[in-house]
Amino acid sequence: MTCEEFRALLEREGTAAAQAGAEHLRHCPACEGELARWQEVEAQLAAMGEEPVPAFLHARIMAHLRASAASAQRVPLKVLRPVWAAPLLLAVVLLALGGVGVWHLVQRPTAVPAGEAQSAVTAEAPPPALLGKGAPVPVMAQKVVAPKQADRPLEVKRSESPVPRADSRAQGEQAKAVARGLAVNQAPEEQAEVAALAAPAAGEELLRSGGKPTGGTDTRSWGSAKQQVASEEAPRAAQLSRPPAGPGPVQVRCQLLDGEDFPRATVWLPEDRVPGIATVWEVVVGEGGEVEVVDTTGTPRPEVASAIAQRLPALPPPGRYRLTQAPLPDY
Amino acid sequence: MEAGEAAAAEALEVERAKAGDEAALEALVRRHEGDTYRLCRRMLGDPEEAMEATQDTFLRVVRALPAFRGEASFRTWVLGIAINVCRTRLTSRAWRDRQRWVSLSPAEAERSEEVVPEPSDPRPDPERRAWAAELRRALGTALGKLTREHREVLLLHEMTQLDYEELARVLGVRVGTVKSRMARARAALRVALREVWP
Incomplete structure (x- = not known):
């Protein structure tokens, strides 16, 4: 063993290397001195483990532990005591509900586009013309005579908005709607109906159960059912038209209802080509994809038919439908 | 007392401390506070800082005691917690600001x-x-x-x-x-x- 090897062994093993290098140490006083120094260092380091500690160390540690234990016990006594927890929770919930109600009351007369987005019934944005000042007259008119929630037909939901909103609050609410993917302000029963629309297999069971998740062999949760509906909704969403961008006549959102009053498509039409409030026009979709529209006086409206055919990416199945203005969301 | 007997006695004390026996906890603290303080003292280089670190160490020990399964010796476990406390103190911004x-x-x-x-x-x-x-x-x-x-x-x-x-x-x-x-x-x-x- 060379001196270099012995010193490497010393670094690797400490003074325990003395045994392995005993033969070398007998003939090398330098390495013997090196070993003695390391032994001294180790002895000094070990002596640090015997240093006296402050006399009050134990008392301070125990006082710290007791103080911490006492403060930890005060928290549940003051805040989390069950007697106070329930009223506290109730008060918070009531305050939150009150705040939402007041906000809706304040917003109701002026912010229809925002309300549309806030209701999250549909994330489809109105045309830019509706966002200008004074433009939403037809929409306000709709709102006055909007049918009651139980009577009005449902709308198919979208999960993205084609046009940016001018109203920042609406944007925020719209973003929430997008994040949720489905209607959030609807009762479970309504959600179930929408689910039935979008995905009959998933939705019919929810309809039967009144919008609540069912037990039995179907192990999907309500949330997972909604997710499935959202994924199955994709082809359905293709039947929603987008409002034309840019300047032009005011656009009104209309629906094609089937024989059971279910909306089979939503389409934005110019305000001069839509049925009046609470008015229904007949629409026939032929086998070849031709569209015919007849108004309440029996007059054919080919311009409306062509608008529908142009703006719907995919027509609903052949059959008879009714064209109406889409109801406003329930505030 | 043999090492094995001492370990068994300490294991008993740990169980009693887990059950809420303050005397057993105090005995454990007394047995290991010296090593802990010295380690913190040499790691941190400041007696007062070492005192605080020792207090923190035993506070963490008490909080984590229910999770102690006895896979390592109690002393090893305590020293491991002390090392973590020292690391936290050494890397904390407040500590660096003090430039010690x-x-x-x-x-x-x-x-x-x-x-x-x-x-x-x-x-x-x-x-x-x-x-x-x-x-x-x-x-x-x-x-x-x-x-x-x-x-x-x-x-x-x-x-x-x-x-x-x-x-x-x-x-x-x-x-x-x-x-x-x-x-x-x-x-x-x-x-x-x-x-x-x-």
């Missing part, structure tokens, strides 16, 4: 010299004793120049006498890593002691 070094100031080295008892020496050679005193002072300074990793492994092995397997548990690394880290720490210490070890 470990035992770098002369006054600190002097205090260190005062409290360290001389190791028993069968040959009370005056020259050797002088060199030992110089070595103690230099060691205090040299430890402060080591990296945290090297200081941890040296102190735990040489000062608290943990073996490599216990060190691996405390530091959360493999035994091989402990050995290589120890070798690098010794080499670094050798360099840091150049002043007294030409």
Whole structure:
């Protein structure tokens, strides 16, 4: 063993290397001195483990532990005591509900586009013309005579908005709607109906159960059912038209209802080509994809038919439908 | 008392402390507070900081006690918590702002010299004793120049006498890593002691 090897062994093993290098140490006083120094260092380091500690160390540690234990016990006594927890929770919930109600009351007369987005019934944005000042007259008119929630037909939901909103609050609410993917302000029963629309297999069971998740062999949760509906909704969403961008006549959102009053498509039409409030026009979709529209006086409206055919990416199945203005969301 | 009996007695005390026996907890604290304080003292280099770190360590010990399964010895477990407390303090912003070094100031080295008892020496050679005193002072300074990793492994092995397997548990690394880290720490210490070890 060379001196270099012995010193490497010393670094690797400490003074325990003395045994392995005993033969070398007998003939090398330098390495013997090196070993003695390391032994001294180790002895000094070990002596640090015997240093006296402050006399009050134990008392301070125990006082710290007791103080911490006492403060930890005060928290549940003051805040989390069950007697106070329930009223506290109730008060918070009531305050939150009150705040939402007041906000809706304040917003109701002026912010229809925002309300549309806030209701999250549909994330489809109105045309830019509706966002200008004074433009939403037809929409306000709709709102006055909007049918009651139980009577009005449902709308198919979208999960993205084609046009940016001018109203920042609406944007925020719209973003929430997008994040949720489905209607959030609807009762479970309504959600179930929408689910039935979008995905009959998933939705019919929810309809039967009144919008609540069912037990039995179907192990999907309500949330997972909604997710499935959202994924199955994709082809359905293709039947929603987008409002034309840019300047032009005011656009009104209309629906094609089937024989059971279910909306089979939503389409934005110019305000001069839509049925009046609470008015229904007949629409026939032929086998070849031709569209015919007849108004309440029996007059054919080919311009409306062509608008529908142009703006719907995919027509609903052949059959008879009714064209109406889409109801406003329930505030 | 044999080592095995002592370990069994301590395991009983741990169980009693888990059940809420304050006397058992106090006995455990009393048995391990010295090692913990000294380790913190050498890791942090400041007596007051070491005191706070020791308090924090035992607070964490009490909170984590229900989760202690006895896979390592109680002492090893406590020292592991102490190392973590020291690491947190060393890396905290407040700590860096204070810009303290470990035992770098002369006054600190002097205090260190005062409290360290001389190791028993069968040959009370005056020259050797002088060199030992110089070595103690230099060691205090040299430890402060080591990296945290090297200081941890040296102190735990040489000062608290943990073996490599216990060190691996405390530091959360493999035994091989402990050995290589120890070798690098010794080499670094050798360099840091150049002043007294030409």
